[in-house]
Amino acid sequence: MKSALLSAVQTATDLLFPQRCVHCGADGSLFCTSCETASTRLQASEVCRTCALPSRSGTCENCFSDPPALNRAIAVFTYQSEIRDAVTALKYKDIRAISGRLGTLMAESMPNPNRTPIDTIVPVPISRSRLRSRGYNQSELLARQISESSGITLNSGLLERTADGTPQARTESIEERTANVQHAFRATTNLNELRILLVDDVMTTGATLNACATALKDSGAAWVGALVLAREL
Numbered sequence: 001m002k003s004a005l006l007s008a009v010q011t012a013t014d015l016l017f018p019q020r021c022v023h024c025g026a027d028g029s030l031f032c033t034s035c036e037t038a039s040t041r042l043q044a045s046e047v048c049r050t051c052a053l054p055s056r057s058g059t060c061e062n063c064f065s066d067p068p069a070l071n072r073a074i075a076v077f078t079y080q081s082e083i084r085d086a087v088t089a090l091k092y093k094d095i096r097a098i099s100g101r102l103g104t105l106m107a108e109s110m111p112n113p114n115r116t117p118i119d120t121i122v123p124v125p126i127s128r129s130r131l132r133s134r135g136y137n138q139s140e141l142l143a144r145q146i147s148e149s150s151g152i153t154l155n156s157g158l159l160e161r162t163a164d165g166t167p168q169a170r171t172e173s174i175e176e177r178t179a180n181v182q183h184a185f186r187a188t189t190n191l192n193e194l195r196i197l198l199v200d201d202v203m204t205t206g207a208t209l210n211a212c213a214t215a216l217k218d219s220g221a222a223w224v225g226a227l228v229l230a231r232e233l
């Protein structure tokens with residue numbers, strides 16, 4: 001009954017405010033099929049398993065000589081044109097509904113559950129002040145959809161951001177980004193050998209995701225991977 005009402009409301013909303021693609025403006029959906037097809041996908045065989053940067057071998061030289069805290073990093077797309085507009089819509093224009101399609105695309109890139117079992121999905125937390133001004137955590141919206149599509153439980157409360165820090169988008173160098181987030185996260189409970197998949201919108205240097213992975217492992221996580229919508233190359 002409730003969902004019938006919700007879908008009636010949705011239909012009325014669609015009639016009043018028809019959806020347009022955030023990149024090309026085509027009618028019908030927030031992220032149209034042609035923009036989705038035009039977006040550059042990162043193939044698992046062409047990128048490093050732990051930093052998702054282009055690499056001819058499974059693990060790139062950097063990750064081989066200095067292994068990151070993340071056991072695995074999966075990025076669905078490169079961070080450019082169509083996807084950049086989709087992320088801007090989700091993050092800065094309050095177009096939360098686009099998280100449905102974007103999260104579904106991410107869920108399709110989940111690792112094979114037989115080879116890489118995952119116990120729970122955890123979104124990268126944003127700072128309290130950011131949450132107040134934006135009103136929502138975009139990564140949590142993506143994680144919610146991924147959880148729904150994959151059937152793996154979502155656990156947004158497992159990790160918290162303890163320090164506000166400078167927003168990563170405004171920091172300059174890799175060193176600065178790493179120092180900015182190094183001690184910014186804390187697990188809220190003992191993680192008892194859990195295998196955790198972190199979810200974020202964009203991976204830039206990996207500093208944030210690796211700081212999250214370190215915090216989770218310090219509290220007992222056995223394995224921490226990351227699934228992101230887009231990778232900055």
Ligand SMILES: [Zn+2]
Nearest residue numbers: 021024032035
């Ligand atoms: Zn489009």
Ligand SMILES: [Zn+2]
Nearest residue numbers: 048051060063
């Ligand atoms: Zn690497």
